[in-house]
Amino acid sequence: MELYTLEYFMREALKEAHKAFEKDEVPVGAVVVCQNKIIARAHNQTEQLNDATAHAEMLAITSASNYLGSKYLSECVLYVTLEPCVMCAGALNWAQLQKLIYGAEDELRGYSLIKNPLLHPRTQVLKGISGQESKELLSQFFKKLRE
Amino acid sequence: MELYTLEYFMREALKEAHKAFEKDEVPVGAVVVCQNKIIARAHNQTEQLNDATAHAEMLAITSASNYLGSKYLSECVLYVTLEPCVMCAGALNWAQLQKLIYGAEDELRGYSLIKNPLLHPRTQVLKGISGQESKELLSQFFKKLRE
Numbered sequence: 469m470e471l472y473t474l475e476y477f478m479r480e481a482l483k484e485a486h487k488a489f490e491k492d493e494v495p496v497g498a499v500v501v502c503q504n505k506i507i508a509r510a511h512n513q514t515e516q517l518n519d520a521t522a523h524a525e526m527l528a529i530t531s532a533s534n535y536l537g538s539k540y541l542s543e544c545v546l547y548v549t550l551e552p553c554v555m556c557a558g559a560l561n562w563a564q565l566q567k568l569i570y571g572a573e574d575e576l577r578g579y580s581l582i583k584n585p586l587l588h589p590r591t592q593v594l595k596g597i598s599g600q601e602s603k604e605l606l607s608q609f610f611k612k613l614r615e
Numbered sequence: 616m617e618l619y620t621l622e623y624f625m626r627e628a629l630k631e632a633h634k635a636f637e638k639d640e641v642p643v644g645a646v647v648v649c650q651n652k653i654i655a656r657a658h659n660q661t662e663q664l665n666d667a668t669a670h671a672e673m674l675a676i677t678s679a680s681n682y683l684g685s686k687y688l689s690e691c692v693l694y695v696t697l698e699p700c701v702m703c704a705g706a707l708n709w710a711q712l713q714k715l716i717y718g719a720e721d722e723l724r725g726y727s728l729i730k731n732p733l734l735h736p737r738t739q740v741l742k743g744i745s746g747q748e749s750k751e752l753l754s755q756f757f758k759k760l761r762e
Contacts, residue, residue: 519677520686520709521668530666539667554733555709558702562667583730586701 474547474569477501478598481547481571484511484524485605491516495605498524498548500532500541507544508532524548525556529563541565542590549602551578551595557586567592571602621694621716624648625745628694628718631658631671632752638663642752645671645695647679647688654691655679671695672703676710688712689737696749698725698742704733714739718749 477499484497488511500508510527514520525548533539541560545567552560552570557579560568568591579586587593624646631644635658647655657674661667672695680686688707692714699707699717704726707715715738726733734740 514686514709517680518684518686519680521673521676521706526668529668533664533666537665539661539665553705553709555702555705558700558705559668562661562700562702581731582733584728586729 471504474594474597477506477545477547478549478569478571480506480509481549482598482601482605484509485549485602488512488524489605489609495609496524496548496550498528498546500528501545501547502532502536502541502543507535521555523553523556525552526559529559533563539563545569547597549598550574550606551580553577554579554582554586557582560591561586561588564588565591567594569594569597571595571597571599572606573599618651621741621744624653624692624694625696625716625718627653627656628696629745629748629752631656632696632749635659635671636752636756642756643671643695643697645675645693647675648692648694649679649683649688649690654682668702670700670703672699673706676706680710686710692716694744696745697721697753698727700724701726701729701733704729707738708733708735711735712738714741716741716744718742718744718746719753720746 480499481497485495489495493512497511508528508531512524513522541563549571551574628644632642636642640659643659655675655678657671659671660669688710696718698721
């Protein structure tokens with residue numbers, strides 16, 4: 469079995485972010501990986517679904533849980549192009565995610581701005597993978613929005 | 616138009632909590648009220664849906680947003696039988712909820728355990744409405760679970 473790299477999976481998450489961009493959604497994308505296989509893909513759909521809870525991570529958690537038939541993602545890695553917000557970090561805590569890998573930091577709404585630890589104590593975190601590319605896509609989106 | 620009381624709406628949320636109880640779900644229920652009318656009802660379905668994000672509040676937000684065709688609930692009141700967790704508080708922040716009314720405090724997972732304010736600055740909060748009844752239902756559930 470070929471082992472994919474972190475960058476490969478983050479590129480797949482970035483593809484999802486680009487899908488969001490094309491639909492005039494804040495461009496954030498995510499994939500859930502279990503045993504080196506992508507079991508869920510999602511992008512932000514808050515506008516399309518008129519639903520503030522429809523962040524890429526939330527949709528990816530629901531989709532992965534549905535695939536596994538389990539509400540726990542304790543053997544899964546979530547790749548997301550932007551640092552999760554408080555809501556998504558809270559959801560990842562309930563799901564007992566094994567590992568969170570994110571691209572760009574969210575200096576306004578990122579969960580790490582909160583003093584208390586929000587993720588599950590067992591969740592490992594890695595950040596900065598393709599962070600620059602994610603950040604540029606977001607900048608491009610907000611520039612377009614202001615025009 | 617008859618004006619209903621807080622207790623009336625919380626009783627409706629408690630009915631939802633009882634539905635959860637009957638399905639062996641942690642008994643938490645919620646209703647969303649807009650202009651004195653219930654526009655969404657939900658109860659915790661994490662077991663039934665195998666989805667850690669399927670808390671009563673999350674399902675109620677999605678349902679209310681769908682009804683209104685808007686991701687903002689800035690003219691809505693959420694009644695929920697138990698204090699929301701971090702995930703749900705984060706979701707209520709994004710939805711810019713007008714008012715949160717909850718029953719029992721959640722001493723283990725309640726959002727108010729977090730030092731930073733998690734709700735939207737404009738969200739008003741009222742707690743303790745039918746709190747004892749909600750607490751007793753939860754105690755009964757966890758007692759049954761341990762048997």
